[in-house]
Amino acid sequence: MATQASPQYCYNSVKWIPVLFILAIVAWSYYAYVVQMCIFTVDNIPQKVIYLCIYHLLLVLFLWSYYCTMFRPAARPTSEFYLSKTEGEQIAAAQTIEERRVALLRFARQSNLPLLTRHFDGSIRYCFVCQCIKPDRAHHCSACEKCVLRYDHHCPWTNSCVSYGNYKSFILFLGWALLFCTYVSVTSLEYFIQFWQSTINAQKTGDSSAITARQFHLLFLFFVAVMFGISVSSLFFYHLFLTGKNRTTLESYRAPIFESGPEKDGFDLGWKRNYQEIFGINLLKAFIPIPTTRGDGIHYQVNSSLLSGTSQTANSPIPTFNRSNNQFNSVNNDNNYLLIDNLTTQEK
Ligand SMILES: [Zn+2]
Numbered sequence: 509m510a511t512q513a514s515p516q517y518c519y520n521s522v523k524w525i526p527v528l529f530i531l532a533i534v535a536w537s538y539y540a541y542v543v544q545m546c547i548f549t550v551d552n553i554p555q556k557v558i559y560l561c562i563y564h565l566l567l568v569l570f571l572w573s574y575y576c577t578m579f580r581p582a583a584r585p586t587s588e589f590y591l592s593k594t595e596g597e598q599i600a601a602a603q604t605i606e607e608r609r610v611a612l613l614r615f616a617r618q619s620n621l622p623l624l625t626r627h628f629d630g631s632i633r634y635c636f637v638c639q640c641i642k643p644d645r646a647h648h649c650s651a652c653e654k655c656v657l658r659y660d661h662h663c664p665w666t667n668s669c670v671s672y673g674n675y676k677s678f679i680l681f682l683g684w685a686l687l688f689c690t691y692v693s694v695t696s697l698e699y700f701i702q703f704w705q706s707t708i709n710a711q712k713t714g715d716s717s718a719i720t721a722r723q724f725h726l727l728f729l730f731f732v733a734v735m736f737g738i739s740v741s742s743l744f745f746y747h748l749f750l751t752g753k754n755r756t757t758l759e760s761y762r763a764p765i766f767e768s769g770p771e772k773d774g775f776d777l778g779w780k781r782n783y784q785e786i787f788g789i790n791l792l793k794a795f796i797p798i799p800t801t802r803g804d805g806i807h808y809q810v811n812s813s814l815l816s817g818t819s820q821t822a823n824s825p826i827p828t829f830n831r832s833n834n835q836f837n838s839v840n841n842d843n844n845y846l847l848i849d850n851l852t853t854q855e856k
Pocket residue numbers: 635636637638639647648649653654655
């Protein structure tokens with residue numbers, strides 16, 4: 509038992525290394541900024557107090573968002589999406605894709621599941637690992653080994669699934685981290701320049717003892733803040749763009765498939781409503797990592813252009829996907845009538 513658990517334990521421990529790396533950088537930068545810069549280097553008392561107050565405010569917001577992204581549990585599909593053991597075995601034992609499509613449709617109809625999206629072959633989306641019908645925008649995370657709602661991606665820097673439950677705190681984590689890094693780099697710039705002046709003077713006089721350990725701390729503080737700020741900014745603005753379009757990272761690479769076919773902007777409700785869906789409608793609460801994301805992670809509204817072609821439940825006939833033109837055939841074609849006839853026959 510112990511020998512089986514050890515590899516999993518090691519794997520789980522290794523996954524925390526990027527998080528520990530970030531926390532170590534934050535801990536060192538705290539010492540460099542607060543002790544070496546603000547306490548020992550800044551002479552002006554009011555300036556010292558202002559620097560420390562703003563620094564700690566940004567640090568708290570950044571670490572609070574980081575904590576929520578890491579530890580807020582990923583929302584999973586509700587119980588009605590999971591098949592019983594017998595039903596799961598029926599799906600696994602299906603001899604043909606068509607047989608599986610019919611069985612999945614029957615299970616989805618029995619529970620009246622709200623499903624707008626489909627697998628690329630037109631069938632109900634299903635996870636063989638979790639034995640559940642996937643709600644719209646839910647995906648299986650291979651790192652977490654479970655299906656999560658509104659899956660965006662698995663983030664190694666937070667060791668968590670970025671999904672419905674923590675997407676807001678993830679964007680805030682990036683945003684506050686960017687502001688934090690910008691603030692540190694701007695306020696330490698003056699002391700970074702002083703370091704270079706000391707270096708030039710030391711070279712002229714040949715007195716290397718003029719360069720102190722404190723100056724090295726301030727030099728690296730500036731470099732690390734700029735480096736992390738640049739890295740985080742690209743991710744932050746990319747996720748702001750995705751939020752404005754109401755897309756997940758996965759959907760930006762692989763458009764969700766509706767009954768009318770793949771549609772990248774299928775969930776786009778206009779930028780204002782898209783932002784409200786993630787951050788809520790209260791502007792003050794939007795900037796702190798408390799849960800204000802709207803909805804339940806299962807029911808979604810779609811772009812008005814899709815409304816005429818989609819139903820809100822699984823009770824509509826499923827279209828067949830034509831690979832040659834990358835579109836679904838009409839739900840009224842012969843194949844679908846056959847499928848519905850077969851389904852009706854089997855249900856009897
Ligand atoms: Zn799964």
